[in-house]
Amino acid sequence: EAGVVQSPRYKIIEKKQPVAFWCNPISGHNTLYWYRQNLGQGPELLIRYENEEAVDDSQLPKDRFSAERLKGVDSTLKIQPAELGDSAVYLCASSPLWGGGNTEAFFGQGTRLTVV
Amino acid sequence: KQEVTQIPAALSVPEGENLVLNCSFTDSAIYNLQWFRQDPGKGLTSLLLIQSSQREQTSGRLNASLDKSSGRSTLYIAASQPGDSATYLCAVNPESGNNRKLIWGLGTSLAVNP
Secondary structure, eight states: OOOOEEEOSEEEEOTTOOEEEEEEOOTTOOEEEEEEEOTTSOOEEEEEEETTEEEEOTTSOTTTEEEEOTTSSOEEEEESSOOGGGOEEEEEEEESOGGGTOOOOEEOOOEEEEEO | OOOEEEEOSEEEEETTOOEEEEEEESOOOEEEEEEEEEOTTSOEEEEEEEETTOSEEEETTEEEEEETTTTEEEEEESSOOGGGOEEEEEEEEESSSSOOOOEEOOOEEEEEEO
16 A cells, blocks of 8 residues: 655745645545654644544645645645745645544655755 | 754664664653654654554564653664664654654664674
8 A cells, every 4th residue: 555645855946935735644534634844853734634624724824835735635735935944844644534543643755855 | 842852863783782772752742753764865764653553563683662651662682783773763653633743853774784
């Protein structure tokens, strides 16, 4: 069974340019998370989806970040325009629906973004 | 507010040693606790998940314990190998409510020397 798939693995862009990341969760997982991780830090949740609904986006910088999960399966995270401080690893994770009691989260390999 | 602390921040051991990584949390009202491994530049790999009603979980050379009342979890690695070198993170899931996001520790960076 395929795990969580993210692309691209690496991205280098100039500041003020837009960038997008893509995530395909594990089949059947209703919950999808986007995290940002800075070097030496734990992951920071940006947004959590239950199916196609964003149920927690309180830490998403909405002035420049946006996300969508139109059909409740794969998701994209966009930054426009990117700033130097956005350089980080962006992680996508998925887990079965919370109500089922199984909340084990599985992560993708991440996208390492460097803004220059 | 739930806070998760991992001690030590870094650990270096010779190959073959048994070792213990510690994770503590301030609010004992948790749904479960999950241990992850992260290799440099890579994503996170789930190692073990312990439900709040469980005391421990085992997978191969790994054993994770949970003492909810004291707010502690330990990850025990038996007969460590150089391939175990990585950062180990623990994360707790809050017990209820809409705040269903994982609360993370900063990790323990482990180096197992041949």
